[in-house]
Amino acid sequence: MLETDWMYKDYQITQAIDIHRRMVIFGECRSDDKPTAFLCGYYEPLLLKDAYSEMQTGDYLEMMELFLQRVQGQIDKVRAEQQEMDVPLDVITREMCVSYQENTGIRGQMVAIDPMRFRPEDRIGPKQIGYVIADQTPSKNSMVFRRLYDGREMCCFYGDILGVIKSEYQPDWAKEVVCQFEKNEKNRKGETR
Structure with a gap:
């Protein structure tokens, strides 16, 4: 309050x-x-x-x-x-992630955003997990990711990222969303050729 x-x-x-x-x-x-x-x-x-x-x-x-x-x-x-x-709400922690280097590309990776960057009621796993779409924005210190739970595209600073989620901690529902997203991207790129 x-x-x-x-x-x-x-x-x-x-x-x-x-x-x-x-x-x-x-x-x-x-x-x-x-x-x-x-x-x-x-x-x-x-x-x-x-x-x-x-x-x-x-x-x-x-x-x-x-x-x-x-x-x-x-x-x-x-x-x-x-x-x-209807998915686990468990928070992703820093220990569940592999740290990254800012100059290393993380495009196409499943990342976790620091839960402290969200409103208190939104500090749950599904709102933390994203798929990096662009790891260099015009400001060069931020990235664009698609939140896997709801598909919302968001931008955040590299300092807001806990890291790339280790495969053993990636929720099954999130893996399925990434597979579907990558499949849709391949189909879309195939149609534009």
């Missing part, structure tokens, strides 16, 4: 819990004309403008109860997402 001191209109946001890509916030109005006014809502920092949604006001106990319900709702969403994954 974050203790904060930012304002939303007349309300000082005193508590915020950041889970599942949005914050549940709690605030109080400290003006003389509203001594018992409290607020609960959602906050999402966006690129152009911060977004506040589902803002409600009331007395302390009802807003604190709503705050706790909304936090529980976010927890339930994370739990449901993880249960749908």
